[in-house]
Amino acid sequence: SGERPKEVDYSSGDRGTRVRVMGRVHRERKQKEVLFVTLRDGHGYMQCVLTGPLAKTYDALTLTRESSMMITGEMWEVPPGAHAPDNRELHADYFEIVGKAPGGDDAITNVVQAKGDVQTLLDRRHLVLRGETAASVMFVRDAVEHAFNVKYHELGYVKVSPPALVQTQVEGGSTLFDFNYYGEKAYLTQSSQLYLETAIPFAGNVYCIEKSFRAEKSLTRRHLSEYTHIEAELDFITFDDLLEHLEDIICGVLDHVLANPRTAAMLQDLNPDFQKPERPFKRMKYADAIDWLRSHDIPNEDGNPHQFGDDIAEAAERRMTDIINRPIFLTHFPVEIKAFYMQKDKADPRVTESVDCLMPGVGEIVGGSMRMDDYDELMAAYQREGMDPSPYYWYTDQRRYGTSPHGGYGLGLERFLAWLCKQHTVRDTCLYPRYMGRCKP
Numbered sequence: 135s136g137e138r139p140k141e142v143d144y145s146s147g148d149r150g151t152r153v154r155v156m157g158r159v160h161r162e163r164k165q166k167e168v169l170f171v172t173l174r175d176g177h178g179y180m181q182c183v184l185t186g187p188l189a190k191t192y193d194a195l196t197l198t199r200e201s202s203m204m205i206t207g208e209m210w211e212v213p214p215g216a217h218a219p220d221n222r223e224l225h226a227d228y229f230e231i232v233g234k235a236p237g238g239d240d241a242i243t244n245v246v247q248a249k250g251d252v253q254t255l256l257d258r259r260h261l262v263l264r265g266e267t268a269a270s271v272m273f274v275r276d277a278v279e280h281a282f283n284v285k286y287h288e289l290g291y292v293k294v295s296p297p298a299l300v301q302t303q304v305e306g307g308s309t310l311f312d313f314n315y316y317g318e319k320a321y322l323t324q325s326s327q328l329y330l331e332t333a334i335p336f337a338g339n340v341y342c343i344e345k346s347f348r349a350e351k352s353l354t355r356r357h358l359s360e361y362t363h364i365e366a367e368l369d370f371i372t373f374d375d376l377l378e379h380l381e382d383i384i385c386g387v388l389d390h391v392l393a394n395p396r397t398a399a400m401l402q403d404l405n406p407d408f409q410k411p412e413r414p415f416k417r418m419k420y421a422d423a424i425d426w427l428r429s430h431d432i433p434n435e436d437g438n439p440h441q442f443g444d445d446i447a448e449a450a451e452r453r454m455t456d457i458i459n460r461p462i463f464l465t466h467f468p469v470e471i472k473a474f475y476m477q478k479d480k481a482d483p484r485v486t487e488s489v490d491c492l493m494p495g496v497g498e499i500v501g502g503s504m505r506m507d508d509y510d511e512l513m514a515a516y517q518r519e520g521m522d523p524s525p526y527y528w529y530t531d532q533r534r535y536g537t538s539p540h541g542g543y544g545l546g547l548e549r550f551l552a553w554l555c556k557q558h559t560v561r562d563t564c565l566y567p568r569y570m571g572r573c574k575p
C-alpha cells in the first residue's frame with residue numbers, strides 16, 4: 135500500500151490492527167493521489183484512506199456517496215489535526231463496492247436536506263434519514279425511549295401492553311379513527327389510560343409505551359395522526375405526588391440521556407443551548423394563566439381577551455411558554471374543558487385536579503390528572519358528557535371492585551423530542567410521520 139500523508143504521526147499504539155468494515159459512503163473527498171472515504175454504519179463514522187494503485191481503480195474513481203462497501207486494512211491512530219472521527223483512520227489495502235448508489239443530487243445528505251422543499255423531503259424520507267441531523271434525532275429518540283424504560287423500572291413500575299384496537303374513546307369522539315372490525319365498529323386507541331387504570335389492582339404503579347391515534351383535522355407543527363404515547367398510572371397518590379413524579383421522571387430521563395456520551399454529543403449539536411430544567415417546575419393554576427394572558431394582551435381563539443372557561447389554544451399557550459421560558463405545570467383546568475374521567479378539586483369543584491406540562495417552543499407535552507374514583511360520580515360524568523357508560527363496564531367496575539385514589543398522565547414522545555432536540559415540528563422526530571394528508575412512505 136501507498137505512502138501515508140506526512141503530517142500524520144502513526145507512531146502511536148493502535149497502529150497495525152487489521153480490520154474489515156462494512157458501511158455506506160457518507161462522504162468522499164479526493165486529494166491528489168489519496169481518496170478519503172467516510173464510512174457510516176450506524177455505530178459511527180470511520181475515515182478510510184485509499185492510496186496508491188487502490189485509489190486509481192475504476193471503482194475508486196467512480197465512487198459515489200451512499201454506495202455500500204466493504205474495506206479491509208489497518209487501523210491507525212492519528213492526531214486531532216488529521217480531522218478523522220475518533221482520531222483514527224483505516225488505511226485500506228482492499229475494498230469492494232457492494233451496492234452502488236447513483237450519487238449526485240440523488241445522494242440525500244444534510245446538504246440536500248437543508249435545501250429541499252418540505253413535501254419532497256417527506257416523500258424522500260427514506261433517504262433523508264441517512265443525513266446526520268435526521269439520524270441524530272432518531273438516535274436521541276431511541277435513547278429517550280430506553281431511558282423511560284430504565285427510569286420506570288428503577289422506580290418499580292410494571293410495563294404492560296394495552297390493545298390498540300378498542301371500542302371505547304378516551305379523549306372525545308371528534309378525533310376517533312374508526313374501522314370495521316369483523317362487522318363491528320371499532321377504533322384505533324386515543325390513549326391507553328383506561329386500560330392502565332385497570333392494571334393497577336394487579337400491578338400497582340404501571341406504565342406503557344404504545345402508539346396512540348388521533349384523527350386531528352388541523353395541520354399544526356405538533357399534531358400527528360399516529361404518535362408514541364408514554365403513559366403511566368400511579369396508585370394511592372395525591373395530586374401533589376403526581377406533579378412531583380412528573381418532575382422526577384422528566385429529569386431522570388434527561389439524566390440518563392445526558393450520561394450517554396454519544397447521545398449527549400448529538401444533543402449538543404442539535405440543541406446547543408439545552409439546559410436541564412431546574413426543579414421544582416413552575417406551577418400555575420389555569421385561573422392564574424387566564425389572568426396572565428389577559429395582562430399580556432394575548433387573545434383567545436376568537437381574538438377576544440381570555441375568560442375563565444376558555445380553552446387555552448396552541449398559539450396562546452406557546453406564547454406563554456416562550457415568554458416564561460421554563461417548564462410550566464398548568465393545573466386545575468375547568469371541568470367543562472377537560473375529559474369526563476378527571477377528579478374534581480375538593481376545594482373548588484368548578485375545576486379538576488389536572489395538569490398539562492408545557493415546554494418552551496412546543497407547549498403541552500404532557501396531559502394528566504387524578505381520576506374520579508367514586509362510582510356514582512363517574513356515572514354522573516358519563517351522563518353529563520352524553521356518553522353511554524355500558525361499553526365501559528370494565529373501566530367503571532374499577533370503582534366497584536376496590537377503588538383507590540389514583541392518577542396518571544400521557545406524554546407525547548414526539549413533542550418531548552421536539553423540545554429536547556429543538557426541532558421545529560414533531561414531524562421531524564418520527565421515522566415516518568403520519569398526519570392529515572400524509573400516510574406514506
Ligand code: 4AD
Pocket residue numbers: 304305324325326327348350356357358359361363365366498499500501502503542543544545546547548549560
Ligand atoms: O392530553 P392528552 O389528549 O391526554 C390523554 O390522552 C390522557 N388520556 C393521557 C393520560 O392521562 N394517560 O394527550 C397526552 C399527550 C399530550 O400532552 C401530547 O404530548 C400528546 O399526548 N398528544 C399528541 N402528540 C402528537 N400528536 C397528537 N395529535 C397528540 N395528541 C396528544
Ligand code: MG
Pocket residue numbers: 490498500501
Ligand atoms: Mg391534552
